[in-house]
Amino acid sequence: MPLEAMQRQEPIVSESLHMSPDEFRAHAHRVVDWMCDYFANVEQYPVRSVCRPGEIAAAVPDEPPQNGDSFDAIMSDLDRVIMPGVTHWQHPSFFAYFPANSSPPSVLAEMITSALAVNCMLWVTSPAGTELETRVLGWLARMIGLPASWQGVIQDTASSASLCAILCARERFSDFAVNERGFAGGDKAGRMTVYTSDQAHSSIEKGAKIAGIGRENVRVVPTDQNYAMDVDALREMIEADRHKGMSPIAVVATVGTTSSTAIDPLRPIGEVARQHNLWFHIDAALAGTAAILPEFRWLHEGVELADSYCFNPHKWMLTNFDCSAMYCHDADVLKRTFSIQPEYLRTDAGGVIDYRDWGVALGRRFRALKLWVVIRSYGVEGIRRYIRHHIDLAQEFAGWINEDPAFELLAPHPLNTVCFRWIADGSLPDDQLNAANKKLLDAINDTGEQFLTHTKLSGRYTIRMAVGQTRTLRRHVEAAWENIQRLAAGLA
Numbered sequence: 447m448p449l450e451a452m453q454r455q456e457p458i459v460s461e462s463l464h465m466s467p468d469e470f471r472a473h474a475h476r477v478v479d480w481m482c483d484y485f486a487n488v489e490q491y492p493v494r495s496v497c498r499p500g501e502i503a504a505a506v507p508d509e510p511p512q513n514g515d516s517f518d519a520i521m522s523d524l525d526r527v528i529m530p531g532v533t534h535w536q537h538p539s540f541f542a543y544f545p546a547n548s549s550p551p552s553v554l555a556e557m558i559t560s561a562l563a564v565n566c567m568l569w570v571t572s573p574a575g576t577e578l579e580t581r582v583l584g585w586l587a588r589m590i591g592l593p594a595s596w597q598g599v600i601q602d603t604a605s606s607a608s609l610c611a612i613l614c615a616r617e618r619f620s621d622f623a624v625n626e627r628g629f630a631g632g633d634k635a636g637r638m639t640v641y642t643s644d645q646a647h648s649s650i651e652k653g654a655k656i657a658g659i660g661r662e663n664v665r666v667v668p669t670d671q672n673y674a675m676d677v678d679a680l681r682e683m684i685e686a687d688r689h690k691g692m693s694p695i696a697v698v699a700t701v702g703t704t705s706s707t708a709i710d711p712l713r714p715i716g717e718v719a720r721q722h723n724l725w726f727h728i729d730a731a732l733a734g735t736a737a738i739l740p741e742f743r744w745l746h747e748g749v750e751l752a753d754s755y756c757f758n759p760h761k762w763m764l765t766n767f768d769c770s771a772m773y774c775h776d777a778d779v780l781k782r783t784f785s786i787q788p789e790y791l792r793t794d795a796g797g798v799i800d801y802r803d804w805g806v807a808l809g810r811r812f813r814a815l816k817l818w819v820v821i822r823s824y825g826v827e828g829i830r831r832y833i834r835h836h837i838d839l840a841q842e843f844a845g846w847i848n849e850d851p852a853f854e855l856l857a858p859h860p861l862n863t864v865c866f867r868w869i870a871d872g873s874l875p876d877d878q879l880n881a882a883n884k885k886l887l888d889a890i891n892d893t894g895e896q897f898l899t900h901t902k903l904s905g906r907y908t909i910r911m912a913v914g915q916t917r918t919l920r921r922h923v924e925a926a927w928e929n930i931q932r933l934a935a936g937l938a
């Protein structure tokens with residue numbers, strides 16, 4: 447296009463294409479008002495979305511709009527089309543899975559992050575992104591009592607952190623040969639083994655699949671009556687594998703299992719790992735947050751024996767999804783596992799961290815900002831008060847279950863999650879109780895007043911009550927218990 451024509455066209459394009467600063471300001475205020483109303487009214491929504499499969503997709507046209515819609519139209523469709531398909535994780539009666547809670551300071555920080563929209567892949571692509579990440583992860587390490595020499599990095603999720611740990615284990619074991627030559631032709635293919643308990647999160651198995659270890663080579667270590675890893679069994683399985691010519695490379699322990707928040711014994715597991723030269727990773731996705739409480743520091747007894755560790759501030763620490771804090775005893779292994787140096791990413795900056803070398807993705811969001819804002823806004827004491835509140839509520843709920851002969855607890859409840867089932871008068875066999883408890887859970891969730899989820903423990907259908915939402919108060923837990931008792935009475 448001739449220059450003259452371009453000059454003629456350019457202002458017209460930019461004026462008509464983008465929101466003007468004034469329009470953006472007005473829309474942004476409207477969005478903030480929308481958010482305030484949402485927080486104020488969140489209890490009026492059914493916690494779990496009641497929409498049917500395909501309903502939301504059917505309300506969104508097949509074809510994209512050829513010309514832009516007005517922001518008014520978009521906001522009105524947000525309420526009309528999208529909101530019915532939202533399950534309200536920020537509802538105070540969200541007791542399902544584990545929480546993914548947020549907080550006003552974290553939401554504000556996310557707004558700033560999205561305005562800056564930087565990519566923190568290298569130090570030079572945003573020095574503040576890198577240096578704040580290092581600093582804030584240092585704060586967090588001190589808050590939960592990790593060794594001072596460990597170095598941290600923010601991954602998107604605990605699943606990614608576990609994958610990184612398994613890849614590090616593979617590379618350290620093979621002296622970085624798999625990175626260079628792959629498994630092909632090597633004598634190691636199909637012979638590496640990874641150990642984790644029968645209560646570990648499925649992401650460990652997934653990580654082992656992706657890392658080329660193979661699902662069959664994940665050894666599932668049995669657990670004791672408290673659902674914690676049986677260390678004698680671990681030792682025997684490692685020795686039996688060695689005897690068969692297999693190569694044990696890693697053990698993954700869990701602090702706070704997904705089903706019941708069981709705590710694997712870190713010190714004896716760490717000692718076995720040291721003895722057999724295994725990479726020792728600790729997955730504390732939810733429970734790491736509880737270690738901020740001095741009275742829960744015992745959760746990390748033996749943590750210093752680990753090679754890597756992760757917990758998710760995005761679960762229980764008031765920080766919007768996604769934000770997973772991963773630490774390494776020797777970050778050089780992590781860097782050697784992931785580092786790659788294309789010409790177009792070389793920089794002259796010396797003595798700096800380029801976090802792109804510390805994980806799978808090149809591009810990285812400025813996640814440290816929300817952690818910084820959350821920790822500064824609440825302070826360590828504020829976060830402690832809020833975690834204690836959840837744990838106290840869960841303990842009180844467990845007490846109610848214990849006192850009612852029509853219910854029983856199915857696992858220890860050291861933290862914020864209570865596993866239980868309805869047992870009627872105690873005379874029904876397990877298969878009938880399994881069906882009845884599924885019916886009870888469906889009935890609770892169909893009221894829309896609460897959302898709880900289930901697991902299986904020792905073959906028994908188990909209802910889980912996980913207390914961890916930012917706005918949960920005692921009255922919400924009481925209402926849940928009343929609803930559960932009322933609906934269970936109808937089953938009898």
Ligand SMILES: Cc1ncc(COP(=O)(O)O)c(C=O)c1O
Nearest residue numbers: 544603604605647703704729731
């Ligand atoms: C113990 C444990 N590990 C890992 C995960 C996976 O977390 P993410 O979604 O961050 O990958 C969970 C999820 O609940 C979990 O409970």
